[in-house]
Amino acid sequence: MDINGLFNGEHLAWNLFIALLLGAIVGTQRGWVMRNSEEGSRVAGIRTYSLVALFGALIAILAKIYTPVLIGFALIALVVLACIAFVVQQKKSQDVSITGVVSLLVTFILGCLAVSGEVVLAASAAVITAVVLDNKKELHQALTKLQEYELDAALRLLLISIVLLPLLPNQTYGPWKALNPYEIWWMVVLIASISFVGYFAIKIGGAKRGILFTSVFAGLSSSTALTLQFSHLSREQPMMSSLLASGILLSCGTMFPRLLIILSVVNPHLVALLWPIVLAMMVALYLPAWWIWRQSEGEKIDKPNKQSNPLALQSALFFGVVLAVIMLLSHALSDWFGSAGILILSALSGITDVDAISLALGRQSTQLLSANTAALGIIIAASVNTLVKMSMVVAIGDRALWRRVAPVMIGCVFVGAGLFLVIS
Numbered sequence: 001m002d003i004n005g006l007f008n009g010e011h012l013a014w015n016l017f018i019a020l021l022l023g024a025i026v027g028t029q030r031g032w033v034m035r036n037s038e039e040g041s042r043v044a045g046i047r048t049y050s051l052v053a054l055f056g057a058l059i060a061i062l063a064k065i066y067t068p069v070l071i072g073f074a075l076i077a078l079v080v081l082a083c084i085a086f087v088v089q090q091k092k093s094q095d096v097s098i099t100g101v102v103s104l105l106v107t108f109i110l111g112c113l114a115v116s117g118e119v120v121l122a123a124s125a126a127v128i129t130a131v132v133l134d135n136k137k138e139l140h141q142a143l144t145k146l147q148e149y150e151l152d153a154a155l156r157l158l159l160i161s162i163v164l165l166p167l168l169p170n171q172t173y174g175p176w177k178a179l180n181p182y183e184i185w186w187m188v189v190l191i192a193s194i195s196f197v198g199y200f201a202i203k204i205g206g207a208k209r210g211i212l213f214t215s216v217f218a219g220l221s222s223s224t225a226l227t228l229q230f231s232h233l234s235r236e237q238p239m240m241s242s243l244l245a246s247g248i249l250l251s252c253g254t255m256f257p258r259l260l261i262i263l264s265v266v267n268p269h270l271v272a273l274l275w276p277i278v279l280a281m282m283v284a285l286y287l288p289a290w291w292i293w294r295q296s297e298g299e300k301i302d303k304p305n306k307q308s309n310p311l312a313l314q315s316a317l318f319f320g321v322v323l324a325v326i327m328l329l330s331h332a333l334s335d336w337f338g339s340a341g342i343l344i345l346s347a348l349s350g351i352t353d354v355d356a357i358s359l360a361l362g363r364q365s366t367q368l369l370s371a372n373t374a375a376l377g378i379i380i381a382a383s384v385n386t387l388v389k390m391s392m393v394v395a396i397g398d399r400a401l402w403r404r405v406a407p408v409m410i411g412c413v414f415v416g417a418g419l420f421l422v423i424s
Contacts, residue, residue, distance in 0.1 A: 023053025053107045
């Protein structure tokens with residue numbers, strides 16, 4: 001190994017300083033918590049944490065020169081030393097928490113990372129560690145307020161997303177190679193996640209702020225999923241119909257600027273043709289959403305009760321089945337009708353999603369497909385998607401909800417169609 005290159009080429013002096021600083025970040029938080037303790041009664045403070053991070057950095061350097069086994073021996077030595085200090089302190093204070101010991105070990109690893117080419121990772125981990133340590137009271141209070149059914153919902157969401165989703169193959173199967181298990185299950189996870197985020201946003205921030213946050217979040221990912229969830233919620237909480245209606249319209253309106261961003265990546269020329277229509281449709285939803293929101297001021301809204309489901313998994317699974325059927329039908333029509341089926345394909349794709357067909361038409365319009373045909377297909381997909389969401393509201397939601405939402409969505413479609421005829 002080139003020792004000179006190791007020490008001169010990698011700016012080890014700077015990395016050692018960063019390691020010392022990261023240890024000081026964690027140590028500052030630990031020292032502040034125990035700032036009123038007598039001198040010498042603390043197991044570790046800002047100096048100790050800084051030196052532990054520096055110790056980890058120096059051991060990592062020696063491990064590069066000699067053997068990685070040195071890191072293991074150094075970590076074992078630190079564990080033994082920290083445990084001895086913990087036992088001594090525990091006898092004096094009767095405090096059985098091992099948070100201090102664990103944070104020392106984390107600080108050692110931060111020092112190792114800082115000189116191993118992972119400075120950004122080490123810095124991020126140091127800040128997250130300090131934040132977690134500093135929010136002890138808030139985290140404990142959150143646990144006391146967490147209900148068993150809410151914890152169960154969180155674990156199920158982790159199961160279907162972190163465990164099951166990566167196991168599914170990200171490739172197409174079946175007739176016309178139309179079905180992608182990973183994409184279908186991703187939509188299931190997305191719908192369930194919106195349900196979960198919306199539940200806790202409303203519980204923590206109240207109905208008004210929670211619905212506003214959830215609507216914007218869903219509008220950037222899947223307004224269809226939010227419409228489905230809010231329609232179900234209007235049945236459980238009829239008094240929230242006004243807020244839920246404004247949330248649905250806000251989310252559906254956010255779909256349109258998101259559409260322009262997607263198209264700007266694949267075909268900016270298409271954006272120049274579509275932006276007046278798309279922005280007009282957005283305004284046609286945003287203005288009524290704002291008006292309904294203002295009308296709902298002063299209404300007394302209850303937070304979700306125990307009967308509310310944090311994770312609408314059944315609705316998400318049903319939507320996944322519908323998505324699979326539509327994917328199959330869209331490929332079949334494309335195969336049967338060829339280029340003449342593009343508009344039919346756009347309409348069918350709009351039943352579940354606008355992004356996929358917009359990307360496809362945007363790419364094709366840079367090659368053989370005309371810009372006008374691509375633009376018409378995208379408008380059709382967006383219009384059908386809007387009408388499908390309106391149908392969800394009418395079929396699933398409370399009557400007070402669909403009476404506010406349906407006329408606005410129909411008007412949005414007419415605005416898009418009329419402007420397209422004028423411009424084209």
